[in-house]
Amino acid sequence: MDSIYNDLNAPHSMGTTIIGVTYDGGVVLGADSRTSTGMYVANRASDKITQLTDNVYICRSGSAADSQVLSDYVRYYLHQHTIQLGQPATVKVAANLVRMVSYNNKNMLQTGLIVGGWDKYEGGKIYGIPLGGTLLEQPFTIGGSGSSYLYGFFDQVWKEGMTQDEAEKLVVKAVSLAIARDGASGGVVRTVTINKDGVSRKFYPGNTLPLWHEELEAKDSLLDILSAASPEPMVS
Amino acid sequence: MSRFEESAPARGGFSFDLCKRNEMLMQKGLKPSSYLKTGTTIVGLVFQDGVILGADTRATEGPIVADKNCEKIHYMAPNIYCCGAGTAADTEAVTDMVSSQLKLHRFHTGRESRVVTALTLLKSHLFSYQGHVSAALVLGGVDVTGPHLHTIYPHGSTDTLPFATMGSGSLAAMAIFESKYREGLTRDEGVKLVAEAICSGIFNDLGSGSNVDVCVITKGKREYLRNYMLPNPRTYVSEKGYSFSKKTEVLLTKITPLRELVEVIEGGDAMEE
Numbered sequence: 001m002d003s004i005y006n007d008l009n010a011p012h013s014m015g016t017t018i019i020g021v022t023y024d025g026g027v028v029l030g031a032d033s034r035t036s037t038g039m040y041v042a043n044r045a046s047d048k049i050t051q052l053t054d055n056v057y058i059c060r061s062g063s064a065a066d067s068q069v070l071s072d073y074v075r076y077y078l079h080q081h082t083i084q085l086g087q088p089a090t091v092k093v094a095a096n097l098v099r100m101v102s103y104n105n106k107n108m109l110q111t112g113l114i115v116g117g118w119d120k121y122e123g124g125k126i127y128g129i130p131l132g133g134t135l136l137e138q139p140f141t142i143g144g145s146g147s148s149y150l151y152g153f154f155d156q157v158w159k160e161g162m163t164q165d166e167a168e169k170l171v172v173k174a175v176s177l178a179i180a181r182d183g184a185s186g187g188v189v190r191t192v193t194i195n196k197d198g199v200s201r202k203f204y205p206g207n208t209l210p211l212w213h214e215e216l217e218a219k220d221s222l223l224d225i226l227s228a229a230s231p232e233p234m235v236s
Numbered sequence: 237m238s239r240f241e242e243s244a245p246a247r248g249g250f251s252f253d254l255c256k257r258n259e260m261l262m263q264k265g266l267k268p269s270s271y272l273k274t275g276t277t278i279v280g281l282v283f284q285d286g287v288i289l290g291a292d293t294r295a296t297e298g299p300i301v302a303d304k305n306c307e308k309i310h311y312m313a314p315n316i317y318c319c320g321a322g323t324a325a326d327t328e329a330v331t332d333m334v335s336s337q338l339k340l341h342r343f344h345t346g347r348e349s350r351v352v353t354a355l356t357l358l359k360s361h362l363f364s365y366q367g368h369v370s371a372a373l374v375l376g377g378v379d380v381t382g383p384h385l386h387t388i389y390p391h392g393s394t395d396t397l398p399f400a401t402m403g404s405g406s407l408a409a410m411a412i413f414e415s416k417y418r419e420g421l422t423r424d425e426g427v428k429l430v431a432e433a434i435c436s437g438i439f440n441d442l443g444s445g446s447n448v449d450v451c452v453i454t455k456g457k458r459e460y461l462r463n464y465m466l467p468n469p470r471t472y473v474s475e476k477g478y479s480f481s482k483k484t485e486v487l488l489t490k491i492t493p494l495r496e497l498v499e500v501i502e503g504g505d506a507m508e509e
Contacts, residue, residue, distance in 0.1 A: 035395065040407065042387075043395040064393035069363050108366075 015184020017146030017175050018048060018059035020114040021158075022139050023167035026124040026195025027116040030171035031059050032146065032179055033187035044187045053078050055199070056094040056117030057192050061144035062131070067111040074098050091117040095127035095135060103133025112143045118194045146178030146185035153177060168193060168202070176209040275443020277405030278308060278319035279433045280374040281417060282398045283426035286383045286454035287376035290430035291319045292405065292438050293463070294445040301445065307462070309451045313338050313349040315458065316377030317451045318358075321403035322370040322390060330371050334358050351377040351384035355394060363392025372402045378453050405437025405444040412436045423452060431465050438467065 019030040031048040034041055048060050050071045056078070060067035074097050081097075082089050095115040102109060115127045128134075128141035140158055142150050153174060162170070168191055175189045189204040207218050278291045295303035310318045310331035316338075320327025334357045338349045354375055362369055373388040387400045399417045401409040412433040421429065427450055437444040448465040451458065480486075 035393075037389070042389075043397065045397075046395060063391070065359075065363055065367075065389065065391040068359075068393050 015146070015182065016048065016061040016144030017150070017178035017182060017185040018061050018112075018114050018143045019147075019150075019171050019174055020059060020116040020126040020128070020141050021162075021167050021171060022124045022126050023162040023164055025164065026118050026193060027126055028164070028167045028171050028191055028193050029057055029059050029114065029116045030175050030189060030191045031144075032175055032185040033190060034185055035064055036184055041186070046187075047190060049190055049192045051075075052094050052115070053082065053089050053117075055088055055119060055194060056091050056115065057194060057199070058094075058098065059114040059116070059143065060111065061113070062111035063109070066109045067113065070098070070101055070109065070111060070113070073101055088119065090119040090121055091115065091125040091127065092119075092122065092137075095125075095129065095137075098127075099129050099133055099135040102129055106131075106133050114141055114143055116192075116194065118196060120196075124195065142174070144178075144185070146175075146182035149178050149181045150174050164193060164195070172204055173210065177212060179209070180212045180215060275405070275441065275445075276308065276321040276403030277401070277409050277434055277437025277441060277444040278321050278374050278403050279401045279409050279413070279430055279437075280319065280376045280385045280387075280399070281413065281421070281426060281430060282376075282383050282385050283421040283423060285423060286378045286452065287385050288423075288426045288430050289317055289319050289374060289376050289451040289453070290434045291449045292434055292444040293447045293449060294438075294443070295324055296443055304446050305463070307449065309449050309460070311335060312354050312375070313342070313377065315379055315453060315456075316349060316351055316354055316375070317453060317458070317460075318354070318376075319374040319402070321372045321374075326369045326371040327373065330358065330361060330369060331373070334361070348379060349377075350379040350381065351375065351386070352381075355384075355386050355388065358388050359392050359394050362388065362390060367391040374400050374402050376453060378455050383453075401433065401437075403437070403444065405434075405441035408436040408440040409433035423454075427452065427461075427464075435465070435467060 015034055015036050017032045021028050029049050033045050033048065035043040035046045050058050050060060052058050052071065052075050058071050060071060074094065077097050078089050078094055081093065094117065098113055098115055102111070102113070110131065112131055113129045115129065116125070118124045126138055126141055128136045128138055128143065130143065139160065140154065142154065157170060171191055172189050179185045188206055189209065191202045193200050193202070211217065275294060275296045276292060280287060280289045289309055291308035293305045293308065294301055295306040306324070308319055310320060310327070312318050312331060312335045318331050320331060334354055337357055338354060341353065342349055358373060358375065362371065367390045370390050372390055375388060376385045385397060385400060387395045387397065387402055398419065399413045401413065412429070416429055430450055431448050434448045438446070438448070446468050447463045448467070450461040450464040452461070
C-alpha cells in the first residue's frame with residue numbers, strides 16, 4: 001500500500017516506445033501514448049511526437065519534464081534561426097541544436113530523443129539522440145524502454161527504399177509489438193509522416209491494432225451488457 | 237539559530253547552503269520537522285460550455301487532520317482557477333506568485349489572461365526547482381481560444397486532457413471519470429460527476445475528506461461553489477454543552493465587539509479657521 005502512495009510522487013516519466021524510419025521520399029515517426037508515474041498511468045493518451053518546425057518533429061522519451069522543456073527551448077532557437085536564415089531550417093540543424101542542449105546539460109537531463117523531418121537539400125532524415133547527447137544519423141532508429149523488444153524485429157524486417165504505406169505499416173506493427181511486451185508502453189499508436197508535400201498525423205486506437213501471441217480480443221464490459229438487458233423480476 | 241556560513245549573496249533562486257548541515261543533523265538522529273501536506277483529491281473536466289474544477293477540503297499533517305475546511309481551488313485570474321495538491325505552502329505560494337505575474341501581464345498587454353500563459357509560468361518555475369517545490373496542480377480556465385484543462389507535475393511536466401485527477405485520491409476519482417465521462421456534458425451533469433469523483437476520493441482515500449468544493453468556469457462567467465456538498469456533518473453535539481471543573485475561573489461572560497461603529501455624517505460644514 002505504501003509503495004503505491006510513494007510512487008504517485010515519483011517523477012513523471014514516459015516508459016515509451018519511439019521509432020523513426022526513413023522511406024523513399026520522407027520519414028515516418030511513431031510512438032505509443034503512455035506516461036507513467038511509478039506504477040500509475042498518469043496519461044493514457046499523451047502525444048510524444050512534438051513539433052519543432054513545420055517540417056521537423058521530435059519523438060520524446062525518458063523524463064517527461066526534461067523532454068518537454070528541451071523541445072520548448074529548441075523550438076524557440078529554431079524559430080529564431082529560421083527568421084535569421086530566411087528559409088525553413090534543415091533537419092540537420094534541428095538535430096544539432098537538440099544535441100547541443102542535451103550534451104551540455106547531460107548531468108541534469110534524462111531524456112532520449114529522435115529528430116525526424118524533411119528538407120529540400122537532404123530529403124527525409126532521421127537522427128537519434130540518446131542519453132548523454134550523442135548525435136547519430138541513421139536510416140531508422142528506435143528508442144525508449146519498449147525498444148529493447150524491437151532490435152531483432154528491425155534487423156530482420158528493415159529494407160531500404162520502402163514506400164510510404166510500407167513504412168507506416170512497419171512503424172505501427174513495431175509499436176504494437178512493443179506495447180504487447182513492455183509494461184511501460186501502451187495506449188494508442190500515433191504516427192507522423194513528413195515528406196515534400198507536408199505533414200500528416202495518424203492515430204490508431206488500441207482496438208484497431210493487431211493481436212499478438214496470447215493476446216485476447218477486447219470485449220464489451222460485462223457492466224454494459226448487464227445494464228443493457230432488461231431486468232427480470234425476482235420470482236420466489 | 238547559529239549559522240555556520242555567511243549569508244548568501246542576494247542573487248535569487250534557492251540557497252542550498254544549509255543542505256549539508258541538515259544532512260549532518262539527520263545522520264546524528266534529528267528528525268526533520270513535518271510539514272502540512274494536502275493529502276487531497278483534486279479533479280477537473282471539460283464540459284460543453286467550459287471547465288469544472290473540484291477539490292476536497294482536508295489538509296493533513298502526517299496522520300492528523302490540521303484543517304477540516306481548507307480551500308484548495310486557488311484564484312489565478314478572473315477566468316482561470318487552479319487546484320493544488322502536495323505541500324500546502326508550495327501550492328499556495330506558487331499559485332499566488334503566478335496569479336500576481338498574470339495580473340501584471342494583463343496590465344502590460346491590456347488583454348484577458350490565457351490559460352497557456354499560466355501553464356508556461358507554472359511549468360518553468362517548477363522545472364527550475366527540479367521537483368523540490370512539491371506542487372501538483374490541475375489548471376483550468378476559459379479564454380479567447382476556448383476552454384482548457386491541464387495537469388502540472390512537481391517536476392515541471394504538463395499534460396493536456398479532457399478530464400484529470402491529481403493527489404492521493406486521484407485513483408479513486410479517476411475510476412469514476414473513466415467509467416462515466418463523455419464529451420459534451422451539460423453543466424449539471426458535469427457538476428454532478430465532479431462531486432461524485434471528489435466524494436469517491438473523500439470516502440476511499442485516507443488523505444482526503446470533509447467537504448466538496450466546486451468551481452464552474454464558462455465564457456465570461458465563473459461560479460465558485462465553496463462547500464458545494466457537505467457529506468461529513470458533525471452528527472453528535474452534546475446538549476449539556478461543555479462543563480468545566482469547579483476550580484476553573486470564569487473571568488468574563490460578555491462579548492465585546494472590537495471594532496467601534498463609527499457614525500459618518502454626510503455633508504457637514506467645512507472646517508474653518
